[in-house]
Amino acid sequence: MKKISIKDLSTATGLSRATIDRALNGRGSVHPRTQKVIDAALEELQIGDVPAALQDVPIDIVLRVGRGMIAQVAGSLTALGKPSIALHDMYQKNEVEMLDQVRALCADPSRPLILTAKNSEPLRAELAEARARGKRIVTFVSDLPHDTRDAFVSIDNRMAGECAAFVLGGLFGNRGARFGVVIGDYAFSCHEEREMGFRSYLRAHFPGISLVHEARGEDSYEGTRDAVGQMLAAHPDLDAIYNVAGGNAGLADALRMAGLAGEQTILSHEANHITAPLLREGIVDYVLAQDTSAMMGQALRLATLPSLPAESPIHHVDFGVYTRFNIPGFVTPRAPVLHG
Missing domain, CATH: 3.40.50.2300 (Response regulator)
Known part of the structure; x- marks a missing residue:
């Protein structure tokens, strides 16, 4: 052979x-x-x-x-x-x-x-x-x-949104919890499908949960930081935030600036050199990643x-659901240098 x-x-x-x-x-x-x-x-x-x-x-x-x-x-x-x-x-x-x-x-x-x-x-x-x-x-x-x-x-993006609703809804049940959602741009079909899956599953299985704010971060650090900062200023009592997009470093800094890091349950996407430290610090609780x-x-x-x-x-x-306790082996400790 x-x-x-x-x-x-x-x-x-x-x-x-x-x-x-x-x-x-x-x-x-x-x-x-x-x-x-x-x-x-x-x-x-x-x-x-x-x-x-x-x-x-x-x-x-x-x-x-x-x-x-x-x-x-x-x-x-x-x-x-x-x-x-x-x-x-x-x-x-x-x-x-x-x-x-x-x-x-x-x-x-x-x-x-x-x-x-x-x-x-x-x-x-x-x-x-x-x-x-x-x-x-x-x-x-x-x-x-x-x-x-x-x-x-x-990944199956709509199913990922449903999975996010299953995880967060299971934590809070129908106790009148208030959630926020962070998107990048609906022109990305993945963002639209994740958000649709999230909303539809919550409506079907956790009708007591309210989605009270949608922040648009354009997948960037600055855009997400500012959009989440505005959301937290308007709704400091949010129980959980689901980020369907990127900009996780901006999301984390918005939480820190508002003095709310670790106060809400945060579920985001991707396990990488940005999100892994946030999981370890307890700023992000769950990531959906492949x-x-x-x-x-x-x-x-x-x-x-x-x-x-x-x-x-x-x-x-x-894709899988990851926490600080099971950060996957495909996460590298640092980003490679990008050229071009």
């Missing part, structure tokens, strides 16, 4: 060597879907069917996400060691800048594109036209209409396969 190295599997799947090592040697927990991707790649390599991901395929990754997630993606790509993958960090770029970047990259239909962006009509038109010319497009974390992409990789490296590995695989699977183009990855 052909000997397959961890490096071979890392290149084939887009997963980090640490994740591959955990899966092969039982050194820690690995999500079932991640294990399935590794097993499939191992089988392909052993029979000599070299996946396209092994080839030096130029790929563009354009992400408008928070600082924690972009650092995780950058770290996983550094570990992968594929210089043909270009990461374009679009943090806080406006829609004109996003459209200009995507339009420039869509000029070459041979380069697959992995994308996180707001849903806007000009962007949709650009992507649909590029797909018509044969460009492979994979949306990541936040989806776009089906005619603009070939596949979508994310292994971003594994999720990006799935996106890279779908971007480079010669043909896509016949099943649904929506590919959900597993």
Whole structure:
């Protein structure tokens, strides 16, 4: 039988060597879907069917996400060691800048594109036209209409919102608790779906709980700090806050500035170098998170396969609920240096 190295599997799947090592040697927990991707790649390599991901395929990754997630993606790509993958960090770029970047990259239909962006009509038109010319497009974390992409990789965002309601509702029951919600922007479908899932589950199962304020933080430190500060000034008696978006450092500083750190129950998204210290300090109580490296590995695989699977183009990855007591192993202690 052909000997397959961890490096071979890392290149084939887009997963980090640490994740591959955990899966092969039982050194820690690995999500079932991640294990399935590794097993499939191992089988392909052993029979000599070299996946396209092994080839030096130029790929563009354009992400408008928070600082924690972009650092995780950058770290996983550094570990992968594929210089043909270009990461374009679009943090806080406006829609004109996003459209200009995507339009420039869509000029070459041979380069697959992995994308996180707001849903806007000009962007949709650009992507649909590029797909018509044969460009492979994979949306990541936040989806776009089906005619603009070939596949979508994310957690199930509506289910994540329902999970948040299940956790917080279970803590407070129907005792008249008052909750606040922090969103980034409804133009991100992931934010909209999480918030919808949260509201609908509370209405169905915890009608005594009131959602009294919605803060819009635009996924940024400053925007979230200011929006949450205004929410706390208006409602200092909130029992819990659910942050569907990024900007967790700003959320924490707003709580500190209001003298309310540790007073409310806080549930947010992502386990990374920003949220892990907040969990340890007791400022954030729960995070809903996935292994971003594994999720990006799935996106890279779908971007480079010669043909896509016949099943649904929506590919959900597993997520978990984490606290200070079970911070996952995929969290790195510090962010890698970002270039470009």
